[in-house]
Amino acid sequence: MTMTPSTPPSGSTPSGGAVVDLAPTRRVELVVGPGGVGKTTVAAALALRAAVAGRRTVVVTIDPSRRLAQALGVDGDKPAGTIVQVEHAGAILDCLVLDTQRTFDTIVRTHSPSAQAGEAMLANPIYRAMVRYLGGALEYAAIAQVHMLAAAGQHDLIVLDTPPTANAIEFLEAPAQISEVANNPAAKFLSQSGGIGMRFLGLGSGLMLKALEAIGGGAFIGDLGRFLGDFGQVLGEFQRRAGALAGLLTSPSTGVVLTTSATDFSVREALAFLAVLAQRGLRIDAVVLNRFDSQVPRWPGDAAVEAALGAAATREGMTVDVKAIALRMAQLRGAVERQANSAQRGATELRARWPTTPVCTVARMDPPPTSVDELYALASALWPTVRR
Ligand SMILES: Nc1ncnc2c1ncn2[C@@H]1O[C@H](COP(=O)(O)OP(=O)(O)O)[C@@H](O)[C@H]1O
Ligand SMILES: [Mg+2]
Incomplete structure (x- = not known):
């Protein structure tokens, strides 16, 4: 069934071209x-758009x-990790900060x-x-949080805003990476041999070492031994989850x-990332080129601009170099035009x-979309119809 879209707020539509249409099978x-x-x-x-269309949604x-x-x-004062509800157009959207x-x-x-082992x-x-x-x-926790929400079964749709990784591919590798730490042979060796093993290995394991460096020297050998002992018990669960999360x-x-921007660099990066996503079997529903600059101010011609500037200067009783200002304005407009053309080329490519x-x-959008109404305006143009 196709939902009749609720009317987006009036004003210019912030989106153009293709639109997103999430299949009802997407969870x-x-x-x-x-x-x-x-x-x-x-x-x-x-998430807001899906909630208004009647899907029980959490972001x-x-x-x-x-x-x-x-x-x-x-x-507010609710701790991160707890669900807070926001209401819009009679619908409720669940939100939580990871x-x-x-x-x-x-x-x-x-x-x-045991509870005691857990607390230790x-x-x-x-x-x-x-x-x-x-x-x-962070990436592991993000995927694990989605997994927990999915297992709880309270929502039709879970939208995950992913961590700001420098390289988005890291995100896909997080489950395997955590599993690697847990499963690291050096870590296993250490858990059985304690401090002697650590010296023997010259503190080898790179990933484990990062965690160790962060807490400094001193008592960490004892802590590490205990950690590995305790961790061994929940290790199986982390590993099992890594597979489930992947x-x-x-x-x-x-x-x-x-989501990306339309600069040449971002488009190249997006193309590379899309290829990796597809190769790993992920389903790409849409590419959103955000903050897309396509408006180029009209230029009535150098003479007309100089005349208008001259008239304004006379009116204000100012002495200005009209030609220099007009030249600067033309240069700025040229830059805006180049940017718009490059964005357009990116979208075309x-x-x-x-x-x-x-x-x-x-x-x-000016101002940037931060209120719920502004978010909804953005979403309604991007997703005019949401199938239930
Ligand atoms: N279409 C838009 N027009 C104007 N400003 C935007 C738009 N989309 C996002 N912004 C602004 O850009 C900044 C970064 O957006 P954000 O969603 O936090 O990005 P990210 O999560 O990728 O770091 C924020 O200040 C946001 O309000
Ligand atoms: Mg962000």
Whole structure:
């Protein structure tokens, strides 16, 4: 069934070209892309749109900007990792800010052989350092959080705003990476031989070492031994999950919205990333080119501009170099035009290389979309219809 779209707020539509149309079979939507392109904004907008269309939706955000957090109600005194509800057009959207530590702690608590063993591990400084400093921990927690929400079965759609990884591919590798730490032969050796083994290995294992460096020297050998002992008990669970999490990424009910900007660099990066996503069996639902600059101010001609500037200067009683100012304005307009052309080329190239994937554009909005109404305006243009 196709939903009749609710009327988007009046004003210019922020999107152009192709639109997103999420299949009803999608249960998880991953919003991926480089840092600062608008992932959090697009994820919140998509989730809001789906909620208004009647899907029970939760958005998991990561480090939302202060204004967006205010709009979603996740900046209050509720701790991160708890669901907060925002209401729009009679619909409720569940929002939560990812809390890496809390997500790991939940896995440990749930899968320790005893409550006492669980608490010992939670209090261990090596464990806490691992969660804070280990590469991939945030990404792992993000996917694990989605997995927990999916298992809870309270939502029709889970939208994940992914971490701002420098290289978005790291995100896909996080489950395997954490499993590698847990399964590292050096770690296993150490857990049996303690400090002697550590010296024997020259503190070898790179990934483990990062966590160790973070907490400094001193007592860590004893902590490490205890950590590895305790960790061994929940290790199996982390490993089992790594497989389940990797499976979630490639499940037919999981889709990806790649968000990026339309600069030459971003488009090249997006093309490379799309290829990797497809090769790994992920389903790409849309590419969103955010803050798409396509408006070029009209130029009435040098003479007309100089005349207008001259008239304005006379009116204000100012003496100015009219020709120099007109030249500067023409240069600025040229730069804007080049940028718009390059954005257009980027969109064209993406469409040519991915002809069956919707490549959507979202105009730069002024002010940036931070209120719930503004997010909804963005989303309604991007997703005019949402199938239930
Ligand atoms: N279409 C848009 N027009 C104008 N500003 C935008 C748009 N989309 C996002 N922004 C702004 O850009 C900044 C980065 O967006 P954000 O969603 O936090 O990106 P990311 O999650 O990728 O780091 C924020 O200040 C946001 O309000
Ligand atoms: Mg963000």
